Amino acid sequence: MARVVVRNFAVSLDGFGAGPDQNLDNPIGAGGDRLHTWIFETRFGRQMIGGDGGSVGLDNDLLEQGDQGIGATIMGRNMFGPIRGDWPDEAWRGWWGDNPPYHHPVFVLTHHPRQPIEMQGGTTFYFVADGIQSALDQAVNAAQGGDVRIGGGISTIQQYLRAGLIDELGLAIVPILLGSGERLLESARIGSPNYELAGLASSDRVAHIRLQRV
């Protein structure tokens, strides 16, 4: 059985997974880039953007492990790009250049259907307009026995949490205060899911908490 997992999803100490005022210049909202600084300080994070160097250790290990065994990814349209409403043309192909760091099928939740986009390196973006369960069914099928990762953003993770579909929730608590933005663990959005601790460890900059569904 494919598991449905969230891995290394960064939230601030005050609970925000994105800052306020998301736009093309600030895809994670004002100050939201500070949630991801730790990633690009690791070897894994630098390789992801075509760089080299970077730290090894716990943060790097967990980022590497976060990719292991994943056969498909699901993301919200706002994570795929800044365009809202109908697609004006086929030009936007994601934030990640010609060779995105997924290397497997990626299912994008949207209300606006679009033809799949085959990228370099094994990533194909599929657009799903008939809901989160359909996206999950398609992702499980495409994963061919691998697990399905819910990549984000906040609203997408919340919808799957609320539906009781996430088996493992891995968060990276970044000890900064954003003050406002999108809060992940908001009971009005996620209901009352029942999780227990499956793993806890910290580097000198991030606390990694992994919950599993009871």
Next chain:
Amino acid sequence: MARVVVRNFAVSLDGFGAGPDQNLDNPIGAGGDRLHTWIFETRFGRQMIGGDGGSVGLDNDLLEQGDQGIGATIMGRNMFGPIRGDWPDEAWRGWWGDNPPYHHPVFVLTHHPRQPIEMQGGTTFYFVADGIQSALDQAVNAAQGGDVRIGGGISTIQQYLRAGLIDELGLAIVPILLGSGERLLESARIGSPNYELAGLASSDRVAHIRLQRV
């Protein structure tokens, strides 16, 4: 100069420092006792309630260090007891028995003045009805060169945060979801205080994060 510190203050993964529906039977609200389970599993926590045994290690070390150098504590009236409004008599003397685990002067914020209560073991409760700055001034004076600890609860810590008076904020992130209750790091209550990371470490059950004012 006395420093003003919060130490080992427990909050849930979803940010709550107390559950909903606080009352005499549930002084930390429904489910709120789960925030403190880890404390009573340590040697320090057991000694605090007159027991023995308990774990040593990071959680125990940080609890012991949390008490070091503290010359006075400030707490809100709701942390001192469940009585609201005027004091009906002098009977309520706190939750902690005849020998409270403070062993120094404790300043209780209240709108209802009352004579000091001298307990066994060095703890004296003073009741301060003229505001948080007055309580801090009295506590700094009473601490005789020691630091002043803001003990809680949520509202009291928030008032001192908002006033920019807390030098060090030490939180214990307990990886449970309470769903509702009193949220500590709520910008509407604390403003936009400017802190940086001063320490991060985790046991297998609690992530300890220490911030200091920039």
